[in-house]
Amino acid sequence: DAGITQSPxxxxxxxxxxxxxxxxxxxxxxxxxxxxxxxxxxxxxxxxSYGVKDTDKGEVSDGYSVSRSKTEDFxxxxxxxxxxxxxxxxxxxxxxxxxxLRSGEQxxxxxxxxxxx
Amino acid sequence: TQLLEQSPQFLSIQEGExxxxxxxxxxxxxxxxxxxxxxxxxxxxxxxxxxxxxxxxLKRLTFQFGDARKDSSLHITAAQPGDTGLYxxxxxxxxxxxxxxxxxxxxxxxxxxxx
Numbered sequence: 212d213a214g215i216t217q218s219p220x221x222x223x224x225x226x227x228x229x230x231x232x233x234x235x236x237x238x239x240x241x242x243x244x245x246x247x248x249x250x251x252x253x254x255x256x257x258x259x260s261y262g263v264k265d266t267d268k269g270e271v272s273d274g275y276s277v278s279r280s281k282t283e284d285f286x287x288x289x290x291x292x293x294x295x296x297x298x299x300x301x302x303x304x305x306x307x308x309x310x311x312l313r314s315g316e317q318x319x320x321x322x323x324x325x326x327x328x
Numbered sequence: 329t330q331l332l333e334q335s336p337q338f339l340s341i342q343e344g345e346x347x348x349x350x351x352x353x354x355x356x357x358x359x360x361x362x363x364x365x366x367x368x369x370x371x372x373x374x375x376x377x378x379x380x381x382x383x384x385x386l387k388r389l390t391f392q393f394g395d396a397r398k399d400s401s402l403h404i405t406a407a408q409p410g411d412t413g414l415y416x417x418x419x420x421x422x423x424x425x426x427x428x429x430x431x432x433x434x435x436x437x438x439x440x441x442x443x
Contacts, residue, residue: 252435253433253435254371255433256430256431259429301371315359315360315361316361317373317431319370319372320370322370
């Protein structure tokens with residue numbers, strides 16, 4: 212298994228409070244991603260990082276911010292949580308291109324189940 | 329926005345039967361991955377296909393990438409209860425330049441194999 216941990220694994224919070232989810236990897240991979248998984252929508256990309264302090268927005272980035280100050284850690288912050296952000300959040304890592312092709316292989320953490328009440 | 333349509337969404341069959349799951353798009357992908365996910369866990373990578381027309385086998389699972397790199401299929405022979413799970417296809421976009429952008433996922437196929 213890829214060395215990816217997420218914390219916390221479960222969290223219940225109230226609307227309007229800030230929440231930070233942490234992803235930690237031991238693989239020294241350059242690329243890290245945050246996805247959310249919801250019934251009927253599948254997995255959707257929130258933000259991703261292509262290096263320390265280098266991040267970009269994904270499909271559903273509104274209401275979320277990220278930071279990456281070290282290769283091994285990628286933080287996802289909900290500045291003011293809303294009920295629509297109740298979801299399961301997955302972190303993924305990738306080594307990026309292999310043999311000049313965009314291989315796309317990503318390895319996922321165990322997920323964080325977030326409930327906003 | 330690239331979309332991946334997976335079918336069927338739900339499939340329940342008896343042990344020993346064969347099945348095929350489809351993943352279709354109008355967009356071309358540089359590669360396509362298949363993942364399997366069990367309840368309470370993250371998706372686990374099964375295979376990556378890169379070349380149009382490519383076929384890969386993983387025991388009783390056969391994966392195929394369409395010639396035009398817009399579609400893929402997963403065929404399971406003699407399904408077993410241990411094959412039960414959520415199967416996801418995901419495509420990597422054809423962008424120029426460096427990096428590895430996020431994947432586009434299908435909504436998944438919930439597969440139940442009954443003993």
